[in-house]
Amino acid sequence: MTQRILLHMTAPLREDFDISYHDIGAEFGPPRIALVAGLHGNELNGVFVLSRLAAFLQEVAEGQQAGLQLRERAIIIPAVNILGLNTLNRHWPFDNTDINRMFPGYDAGETTQRIAHTVLEVTRLAHYRVDLHSASLDFEELPQVRLYDPTEDERAKARLFGLPAVIERPTNTIFTVTIGHAWKAYGGGNFVLRAGYAGNLQLPHCEQLFHALVVFLREPASYRERQWWRSLRRMCIISAWSRWLASSPKPLACSSQTWRWAAGNKLETSSDMSSMASMGSSVLK
């Protein structure tokens, strides 16, 4: 495993700790893709998915996945906020800052600014960049791709993930301090993937995310298309997500979202997530 140290840090009273990353594939040249998860310490789906993806790509790189070849370099950071992860805290627990509100960061600044700077440095040269999140503790998100003021290329490539929804949103004042916004300064394709809810793992969502990332990586520049496709179909037979692949709906493109929020009432869902809703139908009560 090509696991490397992204940042070595001391702690006031505990042992030193590291934020690590995986550098897999071609040794030279900029990464084709960089993937980041765990900027929020209580969002576990992305951490699990990227850990698994790193192991999978390492197997591919070592020739242990028959018919597959890793042709490009991939950078994977499964967990940035490891102190938050170990204490199930969305924020950096010491000062309660949100690491995903600290970008682009500063190498001589506050702790979380330094972390943000380091993460940006190792990911910014990639052609594609993906940031994985869960929703908060309060909602569950259908696995989706989020785009912020996307380019035409981002809009087209977002569909390659094969997730049920692609949501476009305008850049807003909150977004300007996130890693997604910092990445946009370097061009390329930038995607935020969201699935499930914080505080726990939702394995079906993880399967879908893992599958989506692998599908995305089959882009011809990363894999030999034909070999990949044959391999993928073999894999599908033995995995639960083959059924999903067969019935994968076309991505839904949204140019705007209507937010509904209620106070003073306990909410109960009256329909399953991802089911279709007609105008006026009850989705919450």
Place this chain on the structure above:
Amino acid sequence: MHIHHDSILTLELPYRERLALRRTVFHGGDGPKVFVLAGVHGDELEGLYVCHRLAAWLEDLASTHPEAFLGQVELFPAMNPLGLDTLQRLVPVYETDLNRNFPGHAQGPLPQRIAEAAMRHLHDTALVIDIHASNIFLREIPQVRINQTFAGTLVPLARRMNVDLIWVHGAVTVLEATIAHSLNSRGVACLVVEMGVGMRVTPAFTEQLVIGILNLWRDLGVLAADLEIPAPSRMPLLANDHNVHYLNAETSGLFIPAVEHWISVHTGKLLGRIVSPYGGNILSKVRSPVDGILFTRREYPLVYEGSLMARIMSTDAAGEDPHGFPRPLGEGQGEGVR
């Protein structure tokens, strides 16, 4: 003078409570309207006491010189009432910083609704003052912080606030989702005050700032020009991105300061030590990189590497004043400037 209390936003909480964004309105005449905001962060109490002192002063004015009150003052001491009542900096449940949610959204989650209600309400005003303490980690001298983009309008106002420092930030370091940036972007003048330390009140800073606010209100026509108010005693230093030096911890440990806050320091001056609780060793010595004035000093002892311990404004650059400031008070006088 008419005084009343009401709310500009009320939201039902899940169980038998309501959240209200409360204000106190002092109405004198048809002169300019001004606002004072505090408690955007639930762990910052300095502004709450400022609101109390301003309210007490206005109530006294109502009984002694009501004719001298020409405008309207609205005090919002608790912008984040849930956070204040539960001792949390962020908005409880949503775990988000209210001051990263502006301009907000009327149909959004609770923090964005508070932000939207505030933005909708704060208009047709001569001035909004948003008072912050520092967080629990740092102690700050009374200061006004201004985005360079709005410096032309705001620095002349800030000069009359009786603060010790005006800090003009470059545009790249400014957070766009704050209430101040959102208001100033819409042409509503908003000054951000920082002073003291989180979870505490510093009465001396409060009295200093109240004098500045009253003088500024009089200059704006909220108060009669002939009303007698104590004169400002501070001539603020002017800080910017070039003359402010940050001292961040080289390693984690326990920071023990060696100097008082708000003193003149010289290059190499020992400001504190980072020590190990596990042994008698000193992990790091913190020294001033420049000759200057220590205007931020760490209050909370534990540090991670990177934690901010101090900010120093170099005094050799203090005279390079694009806004025509005179030389700062106390410069070169050694320790104990204030």
